Amino acid sequence: MKPLLKIIRQGVYTSLQDSGRFGYRAIGIPVSGVMDRYSFEMGNKILNNAPNTVCLEIFNGGFEAEALSDHTYVITGADGDFFINDVQLYGWKSFSLCKGDRLKIKGSHNGSIFYVIPQGGVATESILQSRSTYPFARIGEEITQGRTLYGHELEQTQFVRGLMPIHRPRFDYIVQVRIFKGPHFDHFTPASRDRLSHSTFQYTGGNRMGYFFKGEKLNLIENREIISEATQFGTIQVPPNGNPIVLMADAQTVGGYPIIGTVHEDDLFKVAQLRTFNKIQFRLMED
Template sequence: MAFSIIKPGLLDTIQDLGRHGFGNIGVNPGGAMDVYAAQVANLLVGNDQHEAVIEIHFPGPQILFEQNTLIAITGANFSPTINDEEIPRWQPVVVRKNTVLHFPSLVQGGRCYLSVHGGYCLKKWLNSYSTNLKAGAGGFAGLALKKGDELPFNENTIYFAGLLKNESNFETLPWRVNTEKIYQYPHEIGFLPGREWECLSPSSKNALLENNFLIHPSSDRMGYQLKGSPLALERSVELVSSAVSFGTVQLLPSGQLIVLMADHQTTGGYPRIAHVVTAHLPKLAQLRPSDTIQFKLMDPILAEQLLLSRQKELHILQRSCMDHLNEMVC
């Protein structure tokens, strides 16, 4: 085995970039809440960006590594340590056999991601490693990780012990990712008008743009329930259930809003007044209950440019990390 769970966290699940293409049979995409952080975690250790990662919430787990390996931790800052020595995030780290990874304190963010070189040795369900907790499928037996679970890694040919100096517990490799632009202004969330946007009253449109909305404690991976000034439609509309997606903002009968997240249902019947732009979903995913959201109406061209720029940077990062890793190994 490659590592074992000594103590489980609040909610540790296997995730990847989602289970797409099965909405017609009622299976939602799921996948990582912060797709960007999951992609980067894999690229830093030389994996394909679609490999599985572990999504970790605070309080996090304690993990015993049973072999030398290369890992990366991205996303939220839970002060990760190896044998009580702090390790960096957004940077590859070689860890020694029989060391323990721990997340002792919450500094910032909602969830972090743990990748290992070569990926986890798991079976896919409907073309994805992601855990679907409601269906009890995918991931590690369809469940959140628990004490005693042992996760094997896929085979690799790199001799990681040769990268460890003396008797050090870990060795940080000299390349990292600058995420400042991705998570800049964390509470400002850009959106595009939804199909029922024009059904909102003028005062409700202004309220959406001018007020802050609080994320309710009952929010989860399925959706963020927001608390703020009640909004209203200018006229009542009869809607049939229609397709929804990650980032769809719906108006509930109470006048409050819900933002659909990674485990959203495949269809919904509430008015879709907005859609969070894809480039801002990582910021949204890192918000926690009691954090606030300030919605910003965004130009569609700018939203597209932000997404294309991010994809370009990921391609550059992939090539760069592979070059660095190959050079280091040689």
């Protein structure tokens, strides 16, 4: 191993993630892993990394690190302001940091999550067959000021310079995502079912557990106790206030709120990259 980065500022929230921790939901451990799988996978392809390489997932910026060795990286995900020693840097293209360089991610313009991916990935301990951080169970390595991150000594390998703009995701102010009916879909009033797929909901905030939305209320036909159901990344729950919650990568594995739908797996990255006050439109898929 070799030292890669010393954390100067960890930003709003930064964690180490890979593709996730599978097979432990039955004991209450969520999959976790990256929130925007597309940006993660494309970044690893640019660097010719293994598909499950560990990266830094950074919410909204405010991140700064000092390079402790010469190494190659790529930044993917949200559009933002990136700098090496105050010289502007562009995302979706590989770049080199030399020992002593300062990497800064100041903030985002479109989207909300950045991925800093080193060639060969970050070296960290595997717990339950994954290196993803799940702080609620104290699993994984916490990113704090002063922490040193390590990587792997690599032989010279070829990598792609970057990804053409046509292949980069767009993070719009209003996004449309496909959804499937949930187990309690028919428990909602006909007007609410129609409202779900024909109205716009505003994202009001959230974290890796869940994103909260506000719009026209989604109402049950009758208020009654329901049996708790298994949940997953993309489950759409409706609490008593009638405003939907989309469960995210670190969400609980069982929930007691009615489940009106589930976001299509291929559209989860669009939800993950929402900025506060962006809007979402759900499009119901046919059975």
